Amino acid sequence: MTFFNRLGLALFAALLLAVSAGATPARADWLKAETPNFIIYSDGGERPLREYAMKLEVFDRFLRMRFGVPLDRPVARKLPIYLVRRQGDLAKVAPAIGGSVAGFYHTGEEDIFAVATRGDGEVTLLHEYAHHFFYQHFSTFYPGWLVEGLAEYVMTARIWPDRIQMGAHSEARASWLTNMQWLPLEVLLTNRYAQVERDIHRATYYPVAWLLTHWFMSSPERVVKLEAYLGLIRQGVDPSTAMQQATGLTLDQLRNTLRDHLYGRIELNTYNIDMPDLEIEITRLPPSANDLLLLGQRLKLPMSEEDREVALAEARRLAGRYPDDPLALLVLGHAELHIGDRAAGEAAFTRLLEMDPDNVEALQFMAMARFADADDNPENRPELMNRARGYLATAFGADPGNYLTLLLIGRSRSGAPGYPNANDLAIWERAYIAAPQLSDIRLGAGHAFLAAGDRATALALLEPLANAPHGGGAAEEAQKLIDRANGVVREDGGEDEAEAGAATD
Structure with missing residues (x-):
């Protein structure tokens, strides 16, 4: 081989090395912005992230002003939001998501968060944040049409740093109203969305709810x-x-x-927003976030068996690139614990806790592992629940307001001698304050307060869930508990599951 051939190979190897290095950035593309009410993750630049964080804070401040929430009331938990570049990135979190979806909001035991595409997903995000806001700050229930109507009304907001404009019509909703047969008002007023038959009427539930809300909100009278x-x-x-x-x-x-009202001139209302100096803290995530951040969120959603196996394989492959990285250990441990090898999952969490003894998520997962052991070995349940509470006590010390820690503590005590005592009720109350959006917390707390003889508190917790437009099985379970508390009995000897929910929706 000549000198020039050797030189050519060396240059070619150097070029390959440079390309390879460029394909795997030394730092993550993901940034994290933290504000008084939000934690926002974005794989875009810092400037648009700051602008978006400010926009969300202006929107929150308007909702507080408009609906009488104290401006200085802190939230029990900041809402995590994941902003992605394109719709295909949403599928990294929710593989079965439809191609026309620009964002979604998820409430689950392991996390309450939103994901949206930048640009197209903004309207969806405002709609879903409205739901989050009303659940967070209002304990009373609203009829299903108004829950959706208010979210539809505020989602068309036009937002600037010092003002916000409300009342713009939704092109999509207006199109349905001008081209389709309307859902009868008596159906809208007495049914949740899920209770409406899957026909032409269901298609106009949201548009008619929006229009009725818009009409009400368009004048003080x-x-x-x-x-x-x-x-x-x-x-x-x-x-x-x-x-x-x-x-x-x-x-x-x-x-x-x-x-x-629909065909008339719709007046827009502009509100000046006096925003205080807002601290927006921006940090860059570690390189592992490029591969694992969205996968970690996917593991928190329900998945098909096929998607679960794909997620497990991805977690094993991608986490292997980052030995001893905290995010990699967390995602791998989660995947192994809930899908793959429970022992391997615990090994990952054990290593993470060696590095960070107060890692709240790792402690929660270790407690969940003891819950799973108790299901497999009911004869050892008391001892296993004590071990679970040991992990949860450490997690509580690190973050006393974490809703999942509080939920797991309350669940670990269910069925124990003397349950529910005053401390149990206090735990459930704190869990509710932290995450009133979560149906499992409302149901767990409702059961506990009913068992303690506090019917009024139980009903206050359960009625909003029973009337939730998308409450599903949890709404049905809440209605059963309400019927039990009210002494309502069906002819077949069970609780009446139909009338109470429909009458207040």
């Missing part, structure tokens, strides 16, 4: 009527009757009024 309507239904008045009494209109007259 009608806001007073809306408050009167809510007062009537909370007294048990039939929703259709309550609407007619509060507005002075029959449902047919109200329908015609709404049509006039």
Whole structure:
């Protein structure tokens, strides 16, 4: 081989090395912004992340001003939000997500978070944050149409650093209303979205809910009527009757009024927002975030068996690139514990706790492992629950307001002698304050307060869940507990599952 051939090979090898190094950045693309109400992760630049963080804080401040929440009230838990470049990145978190979806909000035991694409996903994110906001700050329940209608109303906000404009119509919702047959108002007022039959009517549930909410919110006089309507239904008045009494209109007259409102000139309301100096702390995540951050969130969602196996394989492969990296150990441990080899999962968490004894997530997962052991060995349950509470006590010391720690402590005590005692009720109350969005917390707390004889507190916790538009099985379970508390019995000897929920929705 000549000198020049050897030189050419050396240059070629150097070029390959440079390309390879460029394919795996030395630092992560992911940034984390922390504000008073949000923790925002983004794989974009720092400037747009700061601008978006400010925009969300302006939106939160407007909601506080508009709905009477103290401006200085701190949140029990900041909402994590993951901003991604494109719709395909959403599938890294939710593999089965539809191609037209620009974002989503997830409430689950292991996390409560939102994911959205930058740009297209902003409207979706504002809609979902409205749900999060109302659940976080209001303990009373709203009828299903208003829950969705308010979220639809505020999601079209136009936001600047010092002002916000409300009342813009939704092009998509208006199109449905002008081209489709409307859902009858009596159906809207007495049913949650999931209770409406899957026909043409369900397609206009959101549009009609938006229009009715928009009409109410468009003048101070009608806001007073809306408050009167809510007062009537909370007294048990039939929703259709309550609407007619509060507005002075029959449902047919109200329908015609709404049509006039839709085709009339919609006034926009601009609100000045006096924002205080806002501290936005930006940090760069470790290189492992490029491979593992979104995968870690995927593991917190329900998945098909096939997707679970894919996630496990990815966790094993990608975590192997980052030995002793905390995020890699956390994601690998999670995947192994819940999908693969439980012992391997515990080994990953044990190593992580050696490096960081107060790692709250690792401690929670170790407690969950003892829960799983107790399910497999019920005869050893008391001892295993004591071991679980040992991990949870350390996690509580590191982060006393973490809702999952509180939920697991409450769950570990269920069925124990003397349960529920005053401390058990205090734990459930703290869990609810931290995450009122989570149905498992409302159900667990509802069971505990009913067992303690505190019917009023139990009903206050359960009624919003029973009337949640997308409550599903949890809403049904909440209604059963409400029926039990009210002594409602069906003809077959069980609780009446239908009427109470429908009457207040």
